Amino acid sequence: MRMSEGVEWAVHCCLNLAWADAGRGVPAARLAALYQLPAAYLNKQLQALVRDGILMSTSGPRGGFRLGRRPADITLLDIVTAIEGADEAFRCTEIRRRTPWPHTQGDFRDPCLIHQAMGRADLAWRRELAAQTLAEVKATVERSAPGLPGRTREWLAATPH
16 A cells, blocks of 8 residues: 655654644745745645544634644544545455456455455554544653754744745
């Protein structure tokens, strides 16, 4: 399975917004500049997060994005689903019905064993992402790079030159 780069961008932006000054929005262009990303494409990812209530957006010269929920109430699955959608990674097209001997395969009421195996894997992946909150990721990053939150907060708040 492969996720779009938008997922990586979205998770990093949510983490950075968790460190940003409370109540102050960060413009998409400022978030994009932090990682040298295309602002227009990043803005599309941020808007998807707004639609799912993960972020809030305010218009105007002092506007921007900020978290729409507490980091403890945002899971990695929430972010992935906002960017990639909720569809399962595996799409069964029932090719077993196309064999020259379909009558030996049964009545096809139950999903095939391959579909079942892929469904279990997808469920395990989703459970793992759902079990990890932005708050937990934030705490882990802060333990490994204690100065990063302050540097990020200052950089996001600074007026670009």
